[in-house]
Amino acid sequence: MNLIKALQNRKRVLGINERNLRYIRPYNRRKAKRIADNKLLTKIILTKNEIPVPQLIASIGNYAELESFDWNMLPSSFVIKPVTGLEGGGIEIFYNRDKQGNWIKADRTRVSLEQIKTLARSILDGKFSLHNSPDKVFFEERVKMPKIFKYYAYKGAPDIRIVVFNNIPIMSYVRLPTKQSNGKGNLALGAIGAAIDISTGITTNAIIGKSQPVEFIPGTNLRLSGLKIPYWNRILRYAIEAQKATGLGFAAIDFLMDREKGPMIVELNARPGLSIQLSNKDGLKWRLEKAQGLRVKSVAQGVRLGKDLFGGEIEEEVENITGKQVIGFVEWANLYHKEENLEEKRKKPEVEKVKAKIDTGAMITSVDSNLAVKLGYKEALDYFNKFNIPDNLTRSQAKELSKRYGATIENHEDIVDLSIIHSSHGTTLRPMILFMITISGIKYEVKANVVDRSRLIYPMIIGRRDLSQFIIDPTKKFNA
Amino acid sequence: MNPLIEFLIETKGIPETSIILLLMLPIVATIIAVWRQIIGLRTFGIYAPISIIFAFYQLGLEDSGMNLVRGLKYGLGLSLVVFFTASVAHEATRKIKLHYLPKMSIVLSSVALGVFGMLAIAAYLGNEGFVAVDTLPILLLITVSEQMISIYIKKGRKAAYILTLSTLFISVLSYLLITWNVIHQLILNYPYLALLGIILNLIIGKWTGFRLKEYFRFKSIMSQSESD
Numbered sequence: 001m002n003l004i005k006a007l008q009n010r011k012r013v014l015g016i017n018e019r020n021l022r023y024i025r026p027y028n029r030r031k032a033k034r035i036a037d038n039k040l041l042t043k044i045i046l047t048k049n050e051i052p053v054p055q056l057i058a059s060i061g062n063y064a065e066l067e068s069f070d071w072n073m074l075p076s077s078f079v080i081k082p083v084t085g086l087e088g089g090g091i092e093i094f095y096n097r098d099k100q101g102n103w104i105k106a107d108r109t110r111v112s113l114e115q116i117k118t119l120a121r122s123i124l125d126g127k128f129s130l131h132n133s134p135d136k137v138f139f140e141e142r143v144k145m146p147k148i149f150k151y152y153a154y155k156g157a158p159d160i161r162i163v164v165f166n167n168i169p170i171m172s173y174v175r176l177p178t179k180q181s182n183g184k185g186n187l188a189l190g191a192i193g194a195a196i197d198i199s200t201g202i203t204t205n206a207i208i209g210k211s212q213p214v215e216f217i218p219g220t221n222l223r224l225s226g227l228k229i230p231y232w233n234r235i236l237r238y239a240i241e242a243q244k245a246t247g248l249g250f251a252a253i254d255f256l257m258d259r260e261k262g263p264m265i266v267e268l269n270a271r272p273g274l275s276i277q278l279s280n281k282d283g284l285k286w287r288l289e290k291a292q293g294l295r296v297k298s299v300a301q302g303v304r305l306g307k308d309l310f311g312g313e314i315e316e317e318v319e320n321i322t323g324k325q326v327i328g329f330v331e332w333a334n335l336y337h338k339e340e341n342l343e344e345k346r347k348k349p350e351v352e353k354v355k356a357k358i359d360t361g362a363m364i365t366s367v368d369s370n371l372a373v374k375l376g377y378k379e380a381l382d383y384f385n386k387f388n389i390p391d392n393l394t395r396s397q398a399k400e401l402s403k404r405y406g407a408t409i410e411n412h413e414d415i416v417d418l419s420i421i422h423s424s425h426g427t428t429l430r431p432m433i434l435f436m437i438t439i440s441g442i443k444y445e446v447k448a449n450v451v452d453r454s455r456l457i458y459p460m461i462i463g464r465r466d467l468s469q470f471i472i473d474p475t476k477k478f479n480a
Numbered sequence: 481m482n483p484l485i486e487f488l489i490e491t492k493g494i495p496e497t498s499i500i501l502l503l504m505l506p507i508v509a510t511i512i513a514v515w516r517q518i519i520g521l522r523t524f525g526i527y528a529p530i531s532i533i534f535a536f537y538q539l540g541l542e543d544s545g546m547n548l549v550r551g552l553k554y555g556l557g558l559s560l561v562v563f564f565t566a567s568v569a570h571e572a573t574r575k576i577k578l579h580y581l582p583k584m585s586i587v588l589s590s591v592a593l594g595v596f597g598m599l600a601i602a603a604y605l606g607n608e609g610f611v612a613v614d615t616l617p618i619l620l621l622i623t624v625s626e627q628m629i630s631i632y633i634k635k636g637r638k639a640a641y642i643l644t645l646s647t648l649f650i651s652v653l654s655y656l657l658i659t660w661n662v663i664h665q666l667i668l669n670y671p672y673l674a675l676l677g678i679i680l681n682l683i684i685g686k687w688t689g690f691r692l693k694e695y696f697r698f699k700s701i702m703s704q705s706e707s708d
Contacts, residue, residue: 010690013698017517018688089634118577125580127633132580211700281701 012283014274023288027165027249028270035246036268037130040083040138042246049245051238052264054079054256059138066120066137071113074139076103080116082123083136088186090128092119093142093156106155106183143256143264146230148445151222151336151436152176155183160196160229160255160263162239163272163284167296169236169306170287172196173279174203174229178218192217193279194224199311201232205281222443233303235263240302242268250288252276324469327440328476329358333460335367336436338376338414354459356439358472362463364419365446367435368453371460377433380414381450384431392426401429419449442469481668496668497541501534503667504658506677508533510684511657515650517684520691523647524627531624532559532651533658535617540659548659552652554610558595558621563644565594566625570632580633587629591622 014023028036035041043053057078060066076097082090094103094111102110120137122128129135145157152158156177163171173195177183180190187193187210194206206224208214216222229235239253242265252272255263277283287310296302337350352374369381387405398420406418409431417432430449437446439462446466453459481489488494512526523529532555539558540551569590573583595618602610624647632640657663667673695702 010702013690013694013701015688015690015694015698016520017691021686021688086634115577122577122580127580132630211697213700277698277701283698283701 012286013277014284014288016274018285019272019274023165023250024271028251029247029249032247032249033270036248036251036270037084039081039085039267040136042265042268043140045245046242046265049241051241051245052261054143054258054264054266055141057139057141059083059136060120060124061136063121063124066117066124071116075141077142078139079142080119080123080137080139082128083138084130084133085123085128085135086130088184090119090123092116095142143266144259146257146259147434148227148230149257151220151443152217152224152227154179154181156185157256159185159266160235160257161276162235162253162255163251163276164239164243164253165250165288166291166294167240167243167299167302168291168294168309169198169239169303170291170310171276171280171282171284172198173276174227176217176224178208180209180218187275192224193275194227195276195280196229197312198236199307201229201235203227203229204312205279207275207279210275211278221438223441226442230257231262236303236306237299238263238265240299244299324471325440325442326473326476327358327470328478329472329474330458330477331356331358331439331462332478333462334438335371335375335460336438351438356460356462357458358467358470359461360464360467360472362461363465364421364432364463365435365448365466366421366430366453366461366463367433367448367450368456368459369450370452370454372433372450375435377414377450380412380431380433383412384409384415389429391428393428395420395422395427398427398429416447421449421451440470444469482671485668485671497546499671500658500664500667501537503671503674504663505530506674507667508654508658510677510680511654512650513681513684517687518691520693521646521650522643523650524624524631524643528624528627529647529651529654531620532647533654535620536651536655537658538614538617538620546659548656550609551655551659554613555617555655556648556652558598558613558618559648561594561598562591562621562625563628565591566629567632567637567640570629584626584629588622588626591625595622 035045040056040059043056046053057074058069060069077095079091079093085091092111093106095106096104098104098110100110102112103116104110123135123137126132126134143157145153149158153176158177159175161173161175162169173193175185175187176192176194177185178191181187182189185191187207190209192206192208192214194203196202197204202225204225206214208218215224217224235255238255242253243249243251246268248268248270250270250272252269253265254267254269256266257263274284290309291305294305296305332353333356334351334353337352352371354371372378372381387409389401389405393401402418402420409415409418414433415431416434419430419432421428421430428451430451432447432449435446435448437444444466446462448460448466485499489496489499508530509526512523512529515521515523535558536551536555537546538551539554540547540549542550566587569587570583573586578586599611599613628640628644631643690698
């Protein structure tokens, strides 16, 4: 370690003593802290300000209410939390309910009503609250994670954190639960913390555990940098709005992302942790000093200031110059196996490596049905085939069939759409499935139609719609 | 000796050990504050280490005066039994998921029985020194075990053990300091030194510099080359 450099850089980093004395005490008044420390109060105040939060299902304030609580009103999927819990203690997420009435957790363990009641009682007793003071229980909807995160988060949802100061977002990271952390988003337990560039919403550096730098999701070749967080501007906006609504001057705002509803605030922290600095490889101190005293008149201005002051200009420039990845007209594509199977063999995701034709003449990506079967979609294809849709259709027939069967077929969890394909052989109606693929080191999801390609050279063609991140060099084959 | 102290001890008959204990408390408390705020290591609050230190001190007291080794021996022995039985009792009842207070009651009962067993064994072996041990230090140590188990429940075994070790370490260190004769003479001669603790704490209380531990924690950021 270069001592002089360390002494100079020391000024960039925020330590606990300084955080407490110079930032939390003066900027987070008791009233504001009370809101952040009480998750029900947080929910009420954010909802009043039209900031999305996971929907409250019910709450239990004491033993009497616990006795008279109608457990049948709980949906099959929900989250139970202590109102003033610390560091995620006492939180349980239930995904489903079995026929015996037990609820099922992410790791497939079953929990009986009696066990949930015991948990509720220990929450009421204050097992998870500060100083063991009596607490309340609440139930909220389970946030359904968007598919893009599926391969990044192990048995849990990624938790996006924005640190805001003076109505300006100053630093951000996303915590990804890992196998080591047992699905928990706690870095001390071995979760991953990946820094997010404020200006673009794209992940950059990451650490695993308390400080270990990491480049890939453990046991996979999934790169941790370069993941684009959806709805980034909305997240930044909500973070500032939440700060305004609660009066917290210096806060860490935690978001979960819902597949349909987008970002939702799950927690406000009046005592932001400092390890976010390690993920970001940068200190909070100079950012706090820079943001201090600026007059931020509107939310939009706060977002702009955050992006301009703390966004990674360098990375952006590099991206603009080198631009997109160059690939040839035929590339190796790794297709990932359907997630259920992946979940069990997490260590090494099952992939099928195939030659894919990069086909700018096609709009939509197409995958061979045999390949799809290998990837675990046999059941989906069988389901589709049950409808006995003929191969050679006219345009109007195809439209008519699509209208008639569309909704029923798309009910299947794997089939996201039907597509009508016109080709020289006539018109066909094909099921569309989402595949996770890697091409030339870039991993992304493609929506592809599935059809028998066994008589064709390539089991997969990639269409224009899934090529936006590449530049194609027609003289090249097999980039990597 | 300071005339005021001399008057209190010689004329009024206040035991010297009481005076030393009271005047040492500000110094011990300051050490714990430094341990947390400047070094960056945690303990079970400030009450627990003080309890342990004075439990050790009490255990070391003999009619003939202070016996450093005795305090250390019995203190560490008792702590070991207390913390060990507490964690065993906690582990044993973990699976059956009890309410917090009944559970803690079982843990503390086990600890009490453990200490009782230790006394019985000592009596059987004819260890008169230990049999004559005062109950107050035993009680102090048992109280601390509640805090250990509370951390155990909330943050897990590793955190609990680390905190226990850190607390024991700083307690032994402070114990060695307050049993040191030089310090005794110093505090009896200059009792106003106790006030120094308050002044030091005012400074520590406004300290915004890094904790020693943070230099290691943030080493990677501090040592990278990057300019503003």
